[in-house]
Amino acid sequence: MKNIPPTKPSVFSDDYQSAREQFLNAAKAASATTESYIHPSAQGPDGETLSIDTAWIGPRDASSVMIMICGTHGPESFTGAAIQLDWLQSGAYLPSSSMSMLLIHAANPFGWAHCSRTTEHNVDLNRNFIDHPNKLAETGLTRSIQNILCRSTSRGPRFNHIMLSLGKLLVSTGSAKLQNEISQGQYSYSCGIGFGGHRAEWSNTSIKTILHRNLEHAEHVTIIDWHTGIGQYGEPCFLCFDEITTPEYQRAIKTWGEKIRNSNASYTSGERPEYHGLLINAARDAVKACGAKATTCVIEFGTYSNFKMLKALLIDRWLRFDAHTSRPKRKLKLKEKMLRSFYPTDTQWRANVLRHGEKIIADSLAGLHAQEVKA
Numbered sequence: 001m002k003n004i005p006p007t008k009p010s011v012f013s014d015d016y017q018s019a020r021e022q023f024l025n026a027a028k029a030a031s032a033t034t035e036s037y038i039h040p041s042a043q044g045p046d047g048e049t050l051s052i053d054t055a056w057i058g059p060r061d062a063s064s065v066m067i068m069i070c071g072t073h074g075p076e077s078f079t080g081a082a083i084q085l086d087w088l089q090s091g092a093y094l095p096s097s098s099m100s101m102l103l104i105h106a107a108n109p110f111g112w113a114h115c116s117r118t119t120e121h122n123v124d125l126n127r128n129f130i131d132h133p134n135k136l137a138e139t140g141l142t143r144s145i146q147n148i149l150c151r152s153t154s155r156g157p158r159f160n161h162i163m164l165s166l167g168k169l170l171v172s173t174g175s176a177k178l179q180n181e182i183s184q185g186q187y188s189y190s191c192g193i194g195f196g197g198h199r200a201e202w203s204n205t206s207i208k209t210i211l212h213r214n215l216e217h218a219e220h221v222t223i224i225d226w227h228t229g230i231g232q233y234g235e236p237c238f239l240c241f242d243e244i245t246t247p248e249y250q251r252a253i254k255t256w257g258e259k260i261r262n263s264n265a266s267y268t269s270g271e272r273p274e275y276h277g278l279l280i281n282a283a284r285d286a287v288k289a290c291g292a293k294a295t296t297c298v299i300e301f302g303t304y305s306n307f308k309m310l311k312a313l314l315i316d317r318w319l320r321f322d323a324h325t326s327r328p329k330r331k332l333k334l335k336e337k338m339l340r341s342f343y344p345t346d347t348q349w350r351a352n353v354l355r356h357g358e359k360i361i362a363d364s365l366a367g368l369h370a371q372e373v374k375a
């Protein structure tokens with residue numbers, strides 16, 4: 001009988017706990033320095049520890065640092081984690097001896113472990129990085145939209161009813177304004193969609209602490225925050241949030257090319273919403289506060305249409321607040337539907353993600369190295 005070589009475990013995991021173990025094992029094998037920021041109160045569904053874990057590869061006093069973050073939104077975590085793990089397992093190559101990589105694993109571990117896009121307080125972590133006393137005020141449109149989006153029965157969100165009502169609202173508001181209102185974040189309805197929180201979440205303060213502790217010697221910092229759900233199926237969509245006139249934007253163009261200009265096309269309305277409280281902007285500001293030059297981008301991998309992704313958000317909210325009296329089988333079915341909207345099982349999609357991810361990391365490191373040389 002032939003000896004069959006053991007199959008290499010996939011970098012795409014099935015749950016938070018196994019992804020965490022894979023990440024820490026790979027970090028150890030790469031001789032990385034790891035740190036764990038344990039959640040002080042929340043736990044996983046089976047009582048497991050929830051943690052934001054970090055791995056630092058390269059010299060502690062590196063002047064150039066690349067940072068990759070995964071897991072800002074629960075079910076999107078698997079994909080960013082797979083790209084990071086793939087890089088870590090590939091030999092963790094850095095182009096210069098004054099460069100380091102910081103990997104941040106599971107920015108929102110509660111959302112990942114419980115398969116929800118939001119945190120333990122139903123907060124969209126990527127709307128939570130605001131100056132809370134000066135939060136975005138509620139408008140009549142906020143109220144109308146949240147009332148529509150929260151309509152459900154014991155079988156699930158009332159999709160047809162919701163879409164019909166949104167359609168009517170679209171006639172009076174226009175699609176760009178409607179999409180903006182749904183997506184930008186809101187700070188009034190804690191059981192609603194896109195809730196940005198009443199205060200900084202534990203994940204928020206932990207991420208800021210991690211950045212502060214690791215950027216002491218940095219002069220050039222490139223940051224990628226990995227997401228899924230926006231863009232063409234299996235293709236990367238670059239969301240750069242710096243003003244066009246800034247040096248940060250120019251560096252982003254040099255690093256990732258002209259494609260960072262094209263994100264409007266990924267939205268049904270033709271306009272990117274004006275998101276509030278983004279993690280990537282807080283990370284950029286933390287870098288600048290340390291006196292270093294930041295180059296930052298949110299990179300999404302497209303899955304399905306904006307319409308289908310909105311349905312996924314409605315399911316997520318329903319499971320959290322309105323599903324108590326529904327059948328376990330029904331809940332499981334909708335949970336799976338929500339998860340697969342953000343994390344397809346399609347092997348071709350996953351192969352595309354890894355291929356693009358590898359190239360994007362190589363471009364990012366080359367761009368950072370070019371900045372070093374120029375300086």
Ligand SMILES: [Zn+2]
Binds near residue numbers: 072076
């Ligand atoms: Zn996301």
